[in-house]
Amino acid sequence: MSSSTLGKRTRQSTVTLTPGSRARSVSVSPSKRVCSPKKENVAPVTPTKNGRITNVFSAGKATVSLAKKPATPTLRTPTTPTVASPYTPIKTLFRRSAAPTALTARDTERDFLKKWIKERVEGGKSGSMYVSGPPGTGKSAVLSSICTEMKKEEEGVKVVELNCMALNRVEEVYTAIANAINPDAASTEDGLRKEFEKQACLVVLDEIDHLAEKEEVLYAIYSLPHHPKSRLLLVGIANALDLTDRVVPRLRAKGVEPELVQFRPYKAEEIKEIILAKLGSLKEESEGAGLGEVMQPAAVTLLAKKVAASTGDLRKALDLCRRAIELVESEAKRAPLLPTQDQQTGVKKVTVAHIARISASAFGTSTAQRLKTLNLQQKAVLCALCVSKSQTVGKLYESYTKLCKRDRMISPLGSSEFRDVVGSLEGCGVVNLGGAGVGGGGGNSPVKKGKGGDEDLRVGLGVPEVEVVVAVGDVGALKRFFD
Ligand SMILES: Nc1ncnc2c1ncn2[C@@H]1O[C@H](COP(=O)(O)OP(=O)(O)O)[C@@H](O)[C@H]1O
Ligand SMILES: [Mg+2]
Incomplete structure (x- = not known):
């Protein structure tokens, strides 16, 4: 031939x-x-x-069913007073160790x-x-x-x-x-x-x-x-x-x-097809509980495009799905920090914004690059965190508002918008949120909720302070925060 x-x-x-x-x-x-x-x-x-x-x-x-008995992430009925997270079967689905449900x-x-x-x-x-x-x-x-x-x-x-x-x-x-x-x-x-x-x-x-x-x-x-x-x-x-x-x-x-x-590496549309098929299997398992729609189609498309543009490695795509679900789950735990709960299923949906947040760190973007792409309010909150060394979200909000009002260069955000910004900074991996803060009783005790949300949630800088200072070096309004 x-x-x-x-x-x-x-x-x-x-x-x-x-x-x-x-x-x-x-x-x-x-x-x-x-x-x-x-x-x-x-x-x-x-x-x-x-x-x-x-x-x-x-x-x-086409999709070919595996002869192997598929993973059956079922919604477990709790036998103990502990309430099972509705996100667990979805996270299980995207674990590396999970048996493939189908080959697409x-x-x-x-x-x-x-x-x-x-x-x-x-x-x-x-x-x-x-x-x-x-x-x-x-x-x-x-x-x-x-x-x-x-x-x-x-x-x-x-x-x-x-x-x-x-x-x-x-x-x-x-x-x-x-x-x-x-x-x-x-x-x-x-x-x-x-x-x-x-x-x-x-x-x-x-x-x-x-x-x-x-x-x-x-x-x-x-x-x-x-x-x-x-x-x-x-x-x-x-x-x-x-x-x-x-x-x-x-x-x-x-x-x-x-x-x-x-x-060959998977193309974006193939990655999307695989993720949707996996979520579809969950839909069948959960008998219409709606978990299969936990990721908005646009979010899946963005994730698939990002993975295809880097390596086409499906494991990375599945890892990102799991991380997106974890992010949404942690937001849900902090509700009403970011309240967009799906009324029917009780689970929040993964949106394009979630994918954008997790992919910043997932694709190896350097700290400097991540900080550079933050908007003014995100940078202002970060600077307030550096300056005030606040340990809780409530205290940070106070410091941030005080600094904005002192310099009169940036209008301070309302309390719920502020919390959205803090949540987005966590998604970018530049701040750490978690556990009960100093006023909340410590350990893993339930976080004491203030009227605007998790006042006592612990907050900390997730990147070196010097990197933040460098990133705002050319923004006069923010440089003043450090005076
Ligand atoms: N076409 C597909 N449809 C569904 N799941 C898939 C498909 N291809 C790979 N997977 C899943 O993606 C992960 C990585 O696939 P794997 O076969 O281990 O890749 P490789 O051997 O090429 O490194 C595994 O969890 C596998 O079950
Ligand atoms: Mg292999």
Whole structure:
């Protein structure tokens, strides 16, 4: 197949590996899925400058349920007098450790890999695959979902999933594989080869980067399917993209070149789709309690765009969702500091403003940059905090008002607007709020509420004072605060 043909988008797909010669022709056609509402964009086969063939996909749109029992963040009925936070199931949903509820926007890669595996299983052939892509692009999740399905659908196939992080030597890899396939098997290369002749095996080695520094280890592993009677399907997963260029040519030079599939970072619309699908699952779980709408669509769009513009790492997007929920939860605890409670569900919604606040610190903006983008009132409150060393929100409001009135350069805000500003400063990570303040009884006792809100809530500077002084250096009205 010529390079020019490979570069084009094609509809037909075959991946053939001839044992022995390893001759290969690759083109890809994403199989049609009933559940896919849109035609997929597939740029499946990209010849590299080395003439190497890489399957690179742009993700499709359909959603595929995982065979694994999904995480079931349920609304628990409290059995103790402690009232469960309505935000808990939402935060659980976005935890890194949460099992994925569904795989969205990775149909093309998933179907291609599954077909590749199934064809070889059914044809009694062996094969090797090298899956690469930046972190958080769904590689582990996709392979894990395929393994789960294979265990159910193909009883005659042994499925082994291993993480290589804890493995260093090739003997350790052999032992781990042998233990998973047949504890009686000899954990040597020969012993494993015999096992792979007896039955079809799918071995998925995640985080194979860890082994990639040791060339001989990778060579030994990728040699395993290269045996006339082998029925081993080996899939290695790597996060480091540069490894593909370093590792694969070496494997090719030794005659054990694997097929390649590359996962691209998620695009903004895919990230949005995934988050909405996750929230949708919550909606089903909570039987219409409205928790699934806890994030305003515009807020999800902004978050997705910000993550896509940085790395496209879905883990970051999910972390940010959780942080946004935590921010809203902490605001709700301080109500009526920022009262915009959803009447029906009792939960406040994540808005664009929340996303803007958390993303300032999340995307590594320096303190100086964060301070620079604050508006005049935000800076005035910060300066009042530096000058007065107030320890509670109530005291800070008094100091701030006094300073504004003294210099008559800035009109002081009303009490509730002031609290909004304090809340926004917390969101930017430049002030810390929390716990009962000096007048509130200390510890975690309920915060004593003043008439305007949490008078006694403790407040402290979250950045070095000198940075604040520098940031207001050119604002005359604020410099006077320090006189
Ligand atoms: N397409 C997807 N739909 C839903 N959740 C996903 C999807 N892709 C990844 N995830 C979730 O995002 C997180 C990171 O994905 P992961 O597969 O670990 O990425 P990688 O292995 O590429 O670093 C996991 O929690 C995973 O469940
Ligand atoms: Mg992974």
